[in-house]
Amino acid sequence: MQIKKIVLAVLVTTLITGPAYASEKKQHHSKHSSKNMTNFGPGDHYAHSMKINPAKFSKVDDISRSANDVPAPLKRKSVKKVEINLRAVEVIGEIADRISYHYWTFNETVPGPFLRVREGDTVELNLQNAKNSSHAHGIDLHAVTGPGGGMAVTKVEPGESKTLSFKAKTAGLYVYHCAAGNAATHIANGMYGLILVEPKQGLSKVDHEFYIMQGELYTKGRLGKKGFQKFDSYKMINERPEYIVFNGRTGALVEAGQLQAKVGDKVRLFVGNAGVSKISSFHVIGEIFDKVYPEAALSNPHKNVQTTLVPAGGATMLEFQVDYPGNYVLVDHALTRIDRGAWGILNVTGKENHTLYNGVEGSEGEHHDEH
Numbered sequence: 001m002q003i004k005k006i007v008l009a010v011l012v013t014t015l016i017t018g019p020a021y022a023s024e025k026k027q028h029h030s031k032h033s034s035k036n037m038t039n040f041g042p043g044d045h046y047a048h049s050m051k052i053n054p055a056k057f058s059k060v061d062d063i064s065r066s067a068n069d070v071p072a073p074l075k076r077k078s079v080k081k082v083e084i085n086l087r088a089v090e091v092i093g094e095i096a097d098r099i100s101y102h103y104w105t106f107n108e109t110v111p112g113p114f115l116r117v118r119e120g121d122t123v124e125l126n127l128q129n130a131k132n133s134s135h136a137h138g139i140d141l142h143a144v145t146g147p148g149g150g151m152a153v154t155k156v157e158p159g160e161s162k163t164l165s166f167k168a169k170t171a172g173l174y175v176y177h178c179a180a181g182n183a184a185t186h187i188a189n190g191m192y193g194l195i196l197v198e199p200k201q202g203l204s205k206v207d208h209e210f211y212i213m214q215g216e217l218y219t220k221g222r223l224g225k226k227g228f229q230k231f232d233s234y235k236m237i238n239e240r241p242e243y244i245v246f247n248g249r250t251g252a253l254v255e256a257g258q259l260q261a262k263v264g265d266k267v268r269l270f271v272g273n274a275g276v277s278k279i280s281s282f283h284v285i286g287e288i289f290d291k292v293y294p295e296a297a298l299s300n301p302h303k304n305v306q307t308t309l310v311p312a313g314g315a316t317m318l319e320f321q322v323d324y325p326g327n328y329v330l331v332d333h334a335l336t337r338i339d340r341g342a343w344g345i346l347n348v349t350g351k352e353n354h355t356l357y358n359g360v361e362g363s364e365g366e367h368h369d370e371h
């Protein structure tokens with residue numbers, strides 16, 4: 001058993017780090033030296049503590065990427081060479097009011113940009129790493145077939161850049177994330193996003209498409225502790241996030257960030273889960289998903305689904321029509337996670353249809369505490 005494990009670890013490590021090292025000009029270590037294995041278990045060197053001077057990094061007003069920030073459906077019927085430029089940038093942003101964090105990002109937001117290409121396209125992805133970054137960064141796109149999903153050729157040192165070229169041969173909605181060094185750390189700190197490889201025939205027409213990504217934050221201070229929060233690697237390896245959020249921070253999809261639709265609209269949600277640890281039980285309170293494309297395999301949808309699983313490092317695509325005005329709360333239905341930040345609002349305006357839904361709304365502010 002133990003031997004099997006070791007063999008597997010060596011195999012995985014060699015598969016992923018091998019070509020990256022081989023491609024570097026200064027190759028000091030053999031592919032099989034232990035130096036190349038520091039990314040994977042058994043965790044004896046795990047207890048690293050990062051010294052961070054927040055003053056070295058620029059502050060962003062809002063770390064979250066808007067759920068509306070989805071490129072329009074592709075109209076073209078032929079394949080193309082698509083150039084994508086991403087920048088690994090480390091910034092200081094707020095997890096919640098007066099709780100700041102040293103986020104690692106693609107293009108200064110969490111999640112990073114929503115990438116949209118067509119099945120069969122050739123993608124040339126340039127990844128630049130900002131000069132002041134504390135770490136090397138890279139990218140593993142689950143849409144890529146090849147070592148490390150691209151990571152093997154995109155480990156970029158601060159101030160440098162690298163290019164990955166790949167064919168988007170399989171339609172689907174895929175997670176991308178940084179996997180340089182300790183991949184889990186880079187994901188937990190915010191380096192993830194989604195790439196849609198649109199099927200040749202395109203997707204059906206809808207009125208709104210939204211981009212939602214669940215992620216976890218492992219802070220030294222407990223949930224709600226104010227001030228600058230350092231990353232806690234022990235909490236991460238124990239799979240105990242302090243925050244579980246949609247789009248980078250608490251409240252990202254509320255008020256100014258809420259999703260908006262009108263009665264009768266067809267809505268499509270692209271939902272990803274960066275993890276690192278938790279599986280999301282994605283649900284919209286008061287709605288039924290007309291169609292769910294489980295695990296974002298863009299064929300044979302399930303119909304009429306209440307809650308759907310989004311694995312760590314996976315995604316789902318779901319569609320529904322909104323029929324009645326009001327606020328619909330997006331949650332991970334492991335509901336204690338609401339208090340850790342995992343909720344947002346879909347606000348629907350329009351005419352009430354009382355044959356569909358009727359009653360007298362209670363006043364939320366007046367009820368007695370029922371605990």
Ligand SMILES: [Cu+2]
Nearest residue numbers: 137138178186
């Ligand atoms: Cu990184």
